Amino acid sequence: MQIWAIFWHLRVLSSDPIVVSGIGIAKFLPILAFALVGGLVADTFNRRTIALVTQTIMALIAVALGLLTAFEHVQLWEIYVLVAIQATAMSFDSPARQSLVPNLVPQQELASAFGLQSIAGDVGAVVGPALSGVVIATLGLQWTYWINAISFVAVLIALFLMGPVDQTRSLDPRKKRVPIYRKLDFSEIPVGIHFILKQPIILSSMLLDFFATFFSSANTLLPFVARDILNVGAIGYGWLSAAQSMGSVFVALVLAQATHIRKQGKLLLWGVGLFGAATVVFGFSRSFALTMIALILLGSGDAVSTVLRNTIRQLQTPDELRGRMLSINQIFFSGGPQLGEVEAGIVASAVSTPFAIISGGIGAVLAVIFVAVRYPTLRNYNGDEEMKAGVRA
Numbered sequence: 001m002q003i004w005a006i007f008w009h010l011r012v013l014s015s016d017p018i019v020v021s022g023i024g025i026a027k028f029l030p031i032l033a034f035a036l037v038g039g040l041v042a043d044t045f046n047r048r049t050i051a052l053v054t055q056t057i058m059a060l061i062a063v064a065l066g067l068l069t070a071f072e073h074v075q076l077w078e079i080y081v082l083v084a085i086q087a088t089a090m091s092f093d094s095p096a097r098q099s100l101v102p103n104l105v106p107q108q109e110l111a112s113a114f115g116l117q118s119i120a121g122d123v124g125a126v127v128g129p130a131l132s133g134v135v136i137a138t139l140g141l142q143w144t145y146w147i148n149a150i151s152f153v154a155v156l157i158a159l160f161l162m163g164p165v166d167q168t169r170s171l172d173p174r175k176k177r178v179p180i181y182r183k184l185d186f187s188e189i190p191v192g193i194h195f196i197l198k199q200p201i202i203l204s205s206m207l208l209d210f211f212a213t214f215f216s217s218a219n220t221l222l223p224f225v226a227r228d229i230l231n232v233g234a235i236g237y238g239w240l241s242a243a244q245s246m247g248s249v250f251v252a253l254v255l256a257q258a259t260h261i262r263k264q265g266k267l268l269l270w271g272v273g274l275f276g277a278a279t280v281v282f283g284f285s286r287s288f289a290l291t292m293i294a295l296i297l298l299g300s301g302d303a304v305s306t307v308l309r310n311t312i313r314q315l316q317t318p319d320e321l322r323g324r325m326l327s328i329n330q331i332f333f334s335g336g337p338q339l340g341e342v343e344a345g346i347v348a349s350a351v352s353t354p355f356a357i358i359s360g361g362i363g364a365v366l367a368v369i370f371v372a373v374r375y376p377t378l379r380n381y382n383g384d385e386e387m388k389a390g391v392r393a
Contacts, residue, residue, distance in 0.1 A: 001132040002062060004222075004241040005144035006079060008136060008234065009069070011223035013076055017348035017356075020220050024341030026080040027087045031334045034091035036189050039327020042095040043320060044184055048165050051100070052156065054093035059152035061086045066145035090334075095326040102314055102322065103165050114311045119252040129245070133238015192324025195317075202316055202325070204375035205268070205309040206332040208367065212272045212305075213336030215363025216279045220341045224353050230288050243292045247299030248306075255307045264308050265381030269372050271304030276364030283357030312381065 010019045042050060061082050068074040105113040135143050196202050226237040255261065278298035285291040317325045340360070347356035372379050 001128040001135070001144045002065070002148040004129045004132045004238070005136065005141060006065075006083065007220060007223050008132075008237060009074070009079065009141060010076070011227060012141070013074075013079075017221060017224050017353060018345045019076060020348075021342040021345030022076065022080050023083060023220070024338040024345070026084040027341075028335055028338035030084050030088040031091050031330060031338070034088055035095075035327045035330045035334075036192075036324070037184075037186075037327075038092040038330070039095045039192060039324035040184060040186065040189050041092055042099050042323025042327070043188070044323075046165075047096040047100050047103070047323070048159055048162060050092055050096035052159050054089045054096070055152055055155050055159070057089040058086055058093070059149050059156075061089075062145045062149035062152070066142045066149065069142035069145060070140075087334075091327075091330065094330050095323040098310075098314075098326050099319075099322045100162075100165060102319065107315075110311065110315060114307055114314070116252075119249060123245075123249055127242070129241030130238045132241065133234045133236070136238075137234040189324065192321055192328055195321055196325060196328055199316060200375055200377040201265075201381055202313050204371055204378040205312055206329055207375075208268070208272060208371040208378070209305070209309060209329075210332040210336040211367035211371070212275060212364040213333075214340040214343065215360040215367060216276055216340070220337075221344055221348055221353050221357060224348065225291070225357075229286065229353065230291060232288060236288065240288075240291060240295060243295035244299035244302065247296035247301075248303035251300045251303035252307060255304070261308075262382055264312065265378045268305055268308040268312070268381075269368055269379065271301045271308065273365055273368045274298075274301030275305060276301075276361045276368065279361030279364060280358050281361075283354050283359075283361060 006023065007020075010023065013019070064082055065074070065079070068078055101113055101117060102110060131147075132144050135147065196206070222240055223237060226232050226240055230236065230240075232240070261267070275298055278294050278301060282291060282294040282298060285294055313325065313329060314322065344356045344360060347359065
């Protein structure tokens with residue numbers, strides 16, 4: 001709800017698509033600055049405790065957005081600052097929270113676990129945007145932020161009920177475990193970088209993720225498409241915002257039930273290719289129905305990519321390096337769409353919104369072709385290779 005409410009809020013405050021670029025910068029710079037430290041923190045300290053702290057901070061950000069909006073005091077720069085603070089919290093939250101899954105689930109069930117994790121996110125991403133449009137139209141924009149703040153109560157309760165979670169924190173040959181309280185050793189950050197550089201399957205999936213989302217971050221322009229091209233209001237915008245996740249939920253349900261997915265590398269490449277091609281159709285569309293279909297297909301391709309690349313990276317990374325791997329991945333995963341928002345806003349402002357979307361989709365397809373040719377290791381990845389992660393059953 002909050003993500004799409006912010007995009008709508010930007011359109012309310014300004015009719016110039018360049019405002020999207022400001023959000024991209026506000027999200028990306030904190031991640032660039034703190035992601036590597038966040039990964040080290042996740043590998044050093046208790047991941048569940050980190051998530052409790054970061055989720056609390058993000059709940060307070062939602063409260064602040066709601067109060068500013070309710071008192072009609074909110075300005076563009078205030079949204080940018082609060083989004084930047086939230087992105088800083090995410091820099092520490094994402095590596096810690098994502099690293100928890102392989103600490104909880106047996107190796108042979110990890111692929112299905114990641115599929116279920118994707119479903120959980122995608123169901124929220126379907127209900128949230130659609131509900132966001134209804135709430136904006138009936139209760140007011142501030143309530144989207146307040147409802148989001150209230151929803152964090154469930155997250156915090158879940159983390160408390162999870163109980164202690166064991167994790168490997170050291171490769172010290174003298175002992176496999178280290179005390180819970182430990183000082184950060186910043187010299188360990190390059191260890192994660194060197195690990196990824198020596199793993200072409202992980203590196204190539206990150207590059208694919210970055211370039212595809214950089215070129216095809218057109219959904220951030222959706223409020224401008226909804227109001228200026230399709231001429232729909234907040235309710236229609238809510239449905240369009242949910243369309244991508246509708247496709248994602250269906251695909252994630254299928255993948256969550258599949259226990260032995262083979263030719264995962266090729267399937268990943270085809271998924272990102274569909275993502276780019278559907279973006280092109282989205283850019284050309286002048287029909288609400290066709291735009292919905294294009295966004296559903298876009299979400300389907302993205303779901304295939306998300307589940308498979310997350311599974312590949314997690315399975316090929318040992319527990320003691322997972323936080324750092326995920327923090328580097330966060331730079332690629334978040335850097336692509338955030339910088340893509342900057343690029344999309346600039347191109348849409350300089351040329352047109354449809355041109356920004358169409359050219360981005362073409363760029364995503366070209367990125368798939370480049371990675372497929374440059375990294376045959378990814379193209380030939382099957383899915384039955386030796387695993388390095390997961391709880392030993």
